Amino acid sequence: MPSALEVVTTVVVGVMVGVEFSVAFVINPILNALPEDSSQLGHAHGGRMLGAVxxxxxxxxxxxxxxWAIAGRHDHGTGLVVTAGALLILSVVMSLLLLVPINNRNKTWTAENRPADWKQQLNRWLRWHYVRVAVIVAAFTLLAAALT
Structure with missing residues (x-):
């Protein structure tokens, strides 16, 4: 029977995955369908809001x-938990090196000061975000498998 720590960890990671999945496959397509100024301003607002959380x-x-990995170091699923942790570390490193710099620039853009390549920068952010979503989905999957 899973411990409370295992369940809470899996739920917290799972909800985070759901939010990031929603950003990639629901929110961004909605924002990208808006007229040009509204699209970029919506991305900037979302970046400020989610960038804080x-x-x-x-x-x-x-x-x-x-x-979980330390507490369950002798359990049969510890390797899965450790691998999930490594994937979460990768997602944090990716965020810091690849996504946050673009997001930080985008948060400050207005119609008057955004660069000519703003769409390319947002598309680059989205491509990296897809990779990050895949990484955290894999981490979540490993955590769920470790519960069994």
Whole structure:
């Protein structure tokens, strides 16, 4: 029977995955369908809003996975939990190196100051976001498998 720590960790990571999946496959397509100015402004607002919440969520998820791995170091699913933790670390590194710099620029853009290549930058962010979603989905899958 899974412990409370295992269940809470899996739920926290799973909800984070759901939010990031929604950003990639629901929110961004909606924003991209808006007229040009509205699209970029919507992306900027979303970047400010989620940019404040997601770092805490990612780090909390990683901390919970680390505690699970340590507490259950003798359990049969520990290798899966450790691998999930490594994938979450990868997602944080990807975020810091690839996604956050673009997001930080986008958060400050207005119709008057955005660069000519703003669409290319947002498309680059989205491509990296798809990769990050795949990484955290894999981490979540491993955590769910470790429960069995």
């Amino acid at each position: 997601m770092p805490v969520w990612y780090l909390t998820s990683l901390a919970l996975v680390a505690v």
